[in-house]
Amino acid sequence: MGKIDKTQEEYQKLIKKHQPQGSPIRNFFAAYLVGGLICVFGQFVLNTLQGAGLSMADASAYNTIILLFIGGLLTGLGVYDEIAQFAGAGSIVPITGFANAIVSPAMEYRQDGYILGLGANIYSIAGPVLTYGMLTAFLIGVIKLLIF
Amino acid sequence: MYLYIMAFLVGGLICGLGQIFLDFTKYTPAHLLVIVVVIGSILTGLGLYEPLVEFAGAGVTVPVMNFGNILTQGVLVETKRGGFLGLFSGILEIGGTGVAAAILIGFIMAAIFRPKE
Numbered sequence: 001m002g003k004i005d006k007t008q009e010e011y012q013k014l015i016k017k018h019q020p021q022g023s024p025i026r027n028f029f030a031a032y033l034v035g036g037l038i039c040v041f042g043q044f045v046l047n048t049l050q051g052a053g054l055s056m057a058d059a060s061a062y063n064t065i066i067l068l069f070i071g072g073l074l075t076g077l078g079v080y081d082e083i084a085q086f087a088g089a090g091s092i093v094p095i096t097g098f099a100n101a102i103v104s105p106a107m108e109y110r111q112d113g114y115i116l117g118l119g120a121n122i123y124s125i126a127g128p129v130l131t132y133g134m135l136t137a138f139l140i141g142v143i144k145l146l147i148f
Numbered sequence: 149m150y151l152y153i154m155a156f157l158v159g160g161l162i163c164g165l166g167q168i169f170l171d172f173t174k175y176t177p178a179h180l181l182v183i184v185v186v187i188g189s190i191l192t193g194l195g196l197y198e199p200l201v202e203f204a205g206a207g208v209t210v211p212v213m214n215f216g217n218i219l220t221q222g223v224l225v226e227t228k229r230g231g232f233l234g235l236f237s238g239i240l241e242i243g244g245t246g247v248a249a250a251i252l253i254g255f256i257m258a259a260i261f262r263p264k265e
Contacts, residue, residue: 024167024168027170028168029164031166031167032164035160035164036155036156036159038210039155039210042155043155046206063210064245065253069253072254072257076261078261087163088167089180090164092163092166092180092181093163093166093181093211093212095210098181099250101178102250103253103257106254106258122251122255126251126254128182129181129182129185130247132182133182133216136185136186136190137189137222138223140189142235144224144227145235
């Protein structure tokens with residue numbers, strides 16, 4: 001572990017290492033390309049599953065599970081972080097990025113134990129997403145109940 | 149073929165806009181995920197998500213935005229059927245699959261692999 005008394009500049013350099021380099025325009029197109037390709041892959045899986053006779057709903061559910069598995073596996077192998085270096089939001093916004101956001105902290109904090117390390121930190125990013133996803137869905141439900 | 153192209157164009161665009169958000173604000177990827185999910189919920193509430201899925205297929209079902217969509221869809225379907233209770237029982241009705249899969253797969257991967265130095 002490094003010392004904490006870094007200068008502002010050193011700290012910025014440290015952060016930069018974990019973010020895509022380059023201009024916002026380059027970052028936009030990198031995110032577009034990789035995110036788009038992940039969606040194309042998802043479409044391919046979806047079509048294949050439906051071609052195998054699954055209903056739309058079942059095919060979507062399996063598609064989600066498959067993409068989560070691939071995202072989680074690539075995170076475990078350390079490949080996903082490499083992709084993220086290049087693609088930024090292109091690897092964060094697709095569902096594979098959600099798997100990454102779950103596996104990454106869980107793996108990192110496993111050294112603090114399975115309960116308070118892995119078990120708690122598996123939700124460190126998924127938790128906020130679930131909380132605000134549920135809250136919004138609930139509020140929209142309330143509005144619909146009141147209006148209709 | 150059409151759906152593949154639309155999936156690329158629309159899915160890519162959502163990611164590109166997410167990158168702009170990251171580049172021009174001080175917010176983190178966690179903020180981005182939350183905001184994208186909330187936007188998905190709102191689009192469903194406005195009745196816009198279904199047409200988007202028909203238009204762009206996986207371009208809108210692969211981004212996490214879809215998570216907001218299925219949470220809200222569950223609530224809307226269940227409140228229509230069961231009224232008030234549906235506000236609670238509906239939330240994870242469709243989304244439960246994804247949540248369970250994400251946590252279970254996450255546990256297995258995190259238990260097997262070690263972080264790279």
